Each structure stands twice: as structure tokens, then as C-alpha cells.
Amino acid sequence: MIEKNRFFMGILLYWFTGAVLAGGLEHDLRIALDPETGRLTGSDHITLEAATRHFAFWLNRGLEVQSDNGELERLGQSRHQIHYRWRAKTRTRKIELHYAGGLSFSDRRGHGGMPEGELSPEGVYLDDQSGWYPVTAEEIRGFRLAVSAPDGWQVLSAGRRDEAPDAITWHSDRPQQALYLVGGPYHRHHRREGNLTLSVWLLHDDPALARRYLAPMGEYIRHYSELIGPYPYAKFAVVENRWPTGLGMPSFTLLGSQVLRLPFIPYTSLPHEILHNWWGNGVWVDYRKGNWSEGLTAYLADHWMKERQGKGVEYRLRALQRYSNFAARGDDMPLLSFVSRHDDASQSVGYSKSLMFFHMLRRRLGDEAFDAGLRRLWREYRFRRIGFQRAVEALVGDRPEVLRDFLPWLERTGAPRLDVTEVSSTPAPPGHRLAFVLSQSGTEPYTLEVPVAVTLSDGQVHRDQVRLERARQRFTLSLPSRPLRLRIDPEYDLLRYLDPSEQPPVLSLLFGGKTWLVLPTSAPDQEKAAWERLARAWQRRYPNL
Numbered sequence: 001m002i003e004k005n006r007f008f009m010g011i012l013l014y015w016f017t018g019a020v021l022a023g024g025l026e027h028d029l030r031i032a033l034d035p036e037t038g039r040l041t042g043s044d045h046i047t048l049e050a051a052t053r054h055f056a057f058w059l060n061r062g063l064e065v066q067s068d069n070g071e072l073e074r075l076g077q078s079r080h081q082i083h084y085r086w087r088a089k090t091r092t093r094k095i096e097l098h099y100a101g102g103l104s105f106s107d108r109r110g111h112g113g114m115p116e117g118e119l120s121p122e123g124v125y126l127d128d129q130s131g132w133y134p135v136t137a138e139e140i141r142g143f144r145l146a147v148s149a150p151d152g153w154q155v156l157s158a159g160r161r162d163e164a165p166d167a168i169t170w171h172s173d174r175p176q177q178a179l180y181l182v183g184g185p186y187h188r189h190h191r192r193e194g195n196l197t198l199s200v201w202l203l204h205d206d207p208a209l210a211r212r213y214l215a216p217m218g219e220y221i222r223h224y225s226e227l228i229g230p231y232p233y234a235k236f237a238v239v240e241n242r243w244p245t246g247l248g249m250p251s252f253t254l255l256g257s258q259v260l261r262l263p264f265i266p267y268t269s270l271p272h273e274i275l276h277n278w279w280g281n282g283v284w285v286d287y288r289k290g291n292w293s294e295g296l297t298a299y300l301a302d303h304w305m306k307e308r309q310g311k312g313v314e315y316r317l318r319a320l321q322r323y324s325n326f327a328a329r330g331d332d333m334p335l336l337s338f339v340s341r342h343d344d345a346s347q348s349v350g351y352s353k354s355l356m357f358f359h360m361l362r363r364r365l366g367d368e369a370f371d372a373g374l375r376r377l378w379r380e381y382r383f384r385r386i387g388f389q390r391a392v393e394a395l396v397g398d399r400p401e402v403l404r405d406f407l408p409w410l411e412r413t414g415a416p417r418l419d420v421t422e423v424s425s426t427p428a429p430p431g432h433r434l435a436f437v438l439s440q441s442g443t444e445p446y447t448l449e450v451p452v453a454v455t456l457s458d459g460q461v462h463r464d465q466v467r468l469e470r471a472r473q474r475f476t477l478s479l480p481s482r483p484l485r486l487r488i489d490p491e492y493d494l495l496r497y498l499d500p501s502e503q504p505p506v507l508s509l510l511f512g513g514k515t516w517l518v519l520p521t522s523a524p525d526q527e528k529a530a531w532e533r534l535a536r537a538w539q540r541r542y543p544n545l
Helices: 008-015 207-227 269-275 293-308 312-325 344-365 367-381 388-396 400-411 507-511 525-541
Strands: 025-034 039-048 054-060 063-067 071-077 083-089 094-102 118-120 123-126 140-148 154-156 160-163 168-172 181-184 187-193 196-202 235-241 246-249 252-256 417-428 431-441 448-456 461-468 472-479 483-488
Touching (some): 196 207, 207 235, 344 400, 367 388, 431 448
Parallel strands (some): 025 140
Antiparallel strands (some): 054 083, 154 181, 417 431, 431 472, 448 461
16 A cells, blocks of 8 residues: 555645746755764755756755755745755756755654654665655656665665665656655565566565565566556565555555565565556556545455455455445545545545445446556556546546446445345246335435346346436346345445445444443453453554444
8 A cells, every 4th residue: 555645745735836846857866874873965966847947845954955056045844844945046957956964853653653754773764755855746757866875784766776886776767756765784585577676675584485475476567567558667676664564665565574474465465565556656646636546456456366266255245344334434435535544444435445436337347348447547647646536537438428327436425225125026927027126225326237146946046237226216027937035236246335134243343433342340350451451452443442
């Protein structure tokens, strides 16, 4: 998942309103790291798309900056006071900046308790939010980054890696939204797959673990390249992180140490993070207009892995259960409003509800048209920023009737509850006629293509589909023999609230809403303390408890 820096670009756009912006730029950076002191020394030769009178940028407040060819003016601080905003007065396309100092960060923590940035003897993690390079709201057309680091350290960024005696260089001509610098005492394992470099970076060396990740990477990249379009980067790297994260950056992912060592992660999280190089890091998300990337990635990676194991039905049931038990209890939102995951309820919308939306869209379009839509989405919007509706329009293509039926799912809160009543069967030689009333409640009616399965007296199962457009409709099916059992949406293909009878017993069923947990206060002290520890752990996971 891509979970860091959700709002930083929006802050930049706000602050830069009215400034003269360059419309895309290139960075040529040289960075020297001193982890013992937390000090960074850097230079950046920035090439603008066109000459400009004013070039505005952010930089970490701990860095002193000067320019060889521009007059610098400090304009103010960011809201969290870790950046200064600067403006360089110049009339050229090239800006030369030199800066040095100890990086300054706030105490705020992000996903997995990860800090805003770090430069210490344990390692380095820097992104655009850290302000370690001159950050703007502009697209980065390309970059070159040469890093000098302590002996025994490996450093990583996006792009292709070149090694020289005095520095490691990373460079890319692919557009970027932000630049990253990750490093530490890593053990690097790598192999070539055609023109790609596949690698695993471990803080604690484990060749067998590295092989377990390296083995399936090529297969996943080939699968998505054939499905969507060519892989856009020169490498893919799995990088061990000291914090429990699953973060997807262009051409690499940061996985927490414990998560990395779980035996199922190479077959669950790994394809998800690889796919983010197309959705999220390849086609960018306009968060003001809805984050479509997480749901589409979860559908094409997590759901796909289960589908090919014959467990797609089970996976969709769990997705609907998460959505029914969290978002449906007051924390729901339209898909256009989802930005990022911050708790179980928001995850149930941005991942579970969203992936079920894409599953319904695929069923409506058919596999061939849906796959063509994926290729169209990539071809038309690669390295461009789009919102949820634009992504759906690309997937649908020239099918206005489908778009008309599916746009309400983006704009509304909630999902339908389905109910079947007035079921009757009558002989209708040479077979039988089955009649029933299907209704949807809990929200304004949606247009639904509802799967129906009828078990017949001869042991066969008749599968059909009915189009439900109103709150209540009567349907009639002609069958070859007497019906014994009628099932509505038997394989959980619709985005809907589950009926309680469909719900397996899970904690989210109890804790999705406001719930009391009663502890045995008369238990022995040791047992009572254990219950209290468990209760506090559940409370951190389920705030309504």
C-alpha cells in the first residue's frame, strides 16, 4: 500500500498559489550523510522546463542554504514547522543550490509508528515530507542522485543503480512525484531478469529469505506487464524496514522486519506492492477526487491471488464482512471521499468496498473488455494524476450505459441490503416456473445485475442473472425441472451489506460498532491482569470498544 505523504502535496499546492512555477523539473543531486551527527550536506542543480523569475521550494528548517546563481529569500514556515519556504529570484532555467545542516523533525508519527524522517546510526529514511531536497509542487521529470554514505552502508532510491568508488548513484528518466533516500547496514541480494534488476535488502542477513522473495518477483512482473503494459522501472526491490510498514514507492517497497518474515507475504503483500508500480506510482492519484488506487490494486493483486487458488468466493465474503461490520455502522463514506487508510473502518471503504466495486465492474464489462480498460487506463494516464471517476471512465471506455449505472456507487454513502420474498413454484410443462420478489433497502436503489442460483430436483444447478433497478421487483424464471432451493448472489459478487445469517463469527462482528466488554473482576489477580491486557489491545484495534 502507498500510505505516506497523503496531504503534503496539497499543502504545497496551497502555499505555492500565486508563485511562478516551472512546469516540471530535473534534479541533479549530490548528498553526503553523517549518521553519527545527523548531518546532511547536499547540492542540487535543478533544470526547469522554462526560465522563470521566481523559483519557490521547501527545505528542512535545519538546513542552511545558498545559491550560486539566484538571490534567496525565506518566506515562512510550514504548518508543522519542520520546513522553511524559500524563493530564488532568477532568470535562468538552471538553479544551483547548496545546503547543509542537521535535519529537524517533529514528534509526529505515521503508518506503523514511522517518523517523518530519520538520519541516525541505525539508518536513514528521507522523503519529500522530510525536506531533504528542494521540494516543489512540480512533477519531477527525471533525477540523478549520488550519495556518499558510511562504510558498511547501502543506500537506495528509485531508478537504476550505478556504483562508483566514492558514491552510489541512482538515476531515472521516469517522472516522479517525490524523491526518496533509504539506507543503512543492509545486505543486498539481487539477480537479473532480462533488463530488470530484482533485489532484496535485509538488515539481518538471511540468504534463504532473500531467495524466497526473489523467486516469484519475475512472475508477478511478467503477469502485470502482459495484463496492463510494460513494467515502468529499471528495478524492483524489497527493503526491510525497522518499523512495521508496507509502503510502496516507485520501484521498491518497505516492509517491516516481522512482516517480511511471515511465510505468506511473498504470495500476498508482494504482488500488491509490485502492482502499485502501475497504480499509484505509475498512474498517480488525485486525492482530492478519490483514491481509486488501493481498491484496484487490492482487486488485481490480493483478490487475484485468492482467485487463482480457487478461493475468490471466500475472499469476497471476508471483504463484504469487513465492510458490513465497520463502515456500515456509521463510518461509511462515498468512494470519492476516501483518501487513505487510518483505521479499520476507513480500510473497509478504501480497500474492501472499493475492490468489490471493481469486481462488479469487471463482471458487467466482461473479462476481455475489463482487461482492455486496464491497458487503456495505463496508456492514457501514465505518470498523470487522476481521480476515481476518471479512472472508471478509462476502464469503461465507450459504454455510457455502464458508466451511468456505476457512477452512483462513487458518489453515495452506503450499499443495498437484499431480501427475497414471495417465492413460488408452479408446473409449466415441460418444466417449472419459479417466481420471486427481490428488494433492496437501506439506500436509494442501485442498478444491480444480481446472480441467481437455483438447485433443481434432478441435482443440477441453474444459474441466471436478473437486473434489479427498483426498490422492489418481481422476477420469473423458466426451469427444466422442479426447483428445490433459491440462492441470491451465492458467490458474493455484489457490493452489499451481508445478512446476519451469512456472517461467519469474527471479532469485527462484535467490535465494528459501540460495544461493551465485561471483564471478570472477581478472577484471580494474574488472570484479571491478562484479561485487562487483552482488552487494552482490542481497544487499540477497535476504538468503539
